[in-house]
Amino acid sequence: MGSATGNQDEGHPTSELEEKAVEELQEDDEPNGKGEEEEQCSCYRLERLVNQLDNAVRLWPHSVFIKSVDAQVPTINREEFQYLFEDFLRELAPRIPAPAPKILDGLFQQAIRAKQEAAAWERTVDAIKSEEFSRSLDYLLLEVKRFATMRKLLIERKRRKTPQWMHSWEQTWIDAFEELEEEIAAQLRDAKKYLEALSGLAKLGRTDIQSHVLLSSKDSIQEVIAKTPLSKIRSVTLAALAYAAQLVSSDDDDNDAKGKYLDAIKARLTRAKRSKTRLQILATLLMTNCVPRPPVLKAKLFPPHSR
Incomplete structure (x- = not known):
């Protein structure tokens, strides 16, 4: 019994020494493990950016300041629209029969769309006049200048001769940084150019918007009334739609109010066709419908040896 106890007491120090030795070996291994972990963390953002370039966040402000037409909810009563439309025709085109229900439905849908477009443009102009728009444009102007300065510094760096032992590092990291800087600067310039184009629309008044909407709706309305008696009085039909939808306000108290309308x-319509404002609106619409260009970043953005 005493002998066995003695053996256990003698073995205990040996066990502690073995445990300490194992711990020391583990501690010796830890710096390498931590170094690898830190390296992986430092490259995580670059790796994620390269792997997700197709879905990367883009600096594209059109969804912020251009209001969606489909999101607008105009209030037009179908029966009231029909009454006002037919009343307008009876006074200015008494020989033209009342349109068929199917044609009236088509014109009613065109009226709804025109009201949606007018509401969207009015909200867009309000957004462009907002403090948020001004602050965004000021920010972009400053950032574009800042990145232009950064580009000059990068160009100046290339004039200096890099030590031979740094070439590989420079080609991996500095070149990747230049590509990233180029992409960020390009996005800033695109956003700045876009907001500058939008800023001109702040001058649009309600009359400009209504005239543009009428002119842009003209072709689709003519398609609805094609091969019907209304096609013979297209200007009257367009005016009747604007009147019935209350797209353009009228003064019914005047003598010959509908004729003046x-x-x-x-x-x-004549002024809108000749207006420089219309050309600006069309240019803005084209810019709005454009898809942001793809990133210019190359695969070497993420250093191969760090994967």
């Missing part, structure tokens, strides 16, 4: 609509 028709003349006003014709004058608006």
Whole structure:
């Protein structure tokens, strides 16, 4: 019994020494493990960016300041629209029969769309006049200048001769940084150019918007009334739609109010066709419908040896 106890007491120090030795070996291994972990962490953002370039966040402000047409909910009563439309025709085109229900439905849908477009443009102009828009444009102007300065520094660096032992490191990391800087600067320039184009629309008034919407709706309305008696009085039909949808306000107290309304609509369409504002609106629409260009970043953004 005593002998056995003595053997256990003698073996205990040996066990502790073995455990300490194992711990020391583990501690010796830890710096390498931590170094690898730190290296992986430092490259995580680069790796994620390269692997997700197709879905990378883009600096594209159109969804912030251009309001969606489909999101607008105009209020037009179908029965009231029909009554006002037919009343307008009876006074200015009494020989033209009332349109068939199917044609009226088509015109009613065009009226809804026109009201949606007018509402979207009014909200867009309000957004462009907002403090958020001004602050965003000021920020972009400063950032574009800042990255232009950064580009000059990078170009200046290339004039200096790099030590031979740093070439490989420079080609991996500095070149990748230049590509990233180039992409960020390009996105900033694109966003700045876009907001500068939008800023001109802040001058649009309600009359400009209504005239643009009428002119842009003209072709689709003509498609609805094609091969019907209304196709013979296209200007009257367009004015009747604007009147019935209350797209353009009218003064029914005037003598020959509807005749004056028709003349006003014709004058608006003529001015809109010649207006530089219309060209600006069309250019903005084209820019809005453009898909942001793909990133220019190359695969070497993420250093191969660090994967």
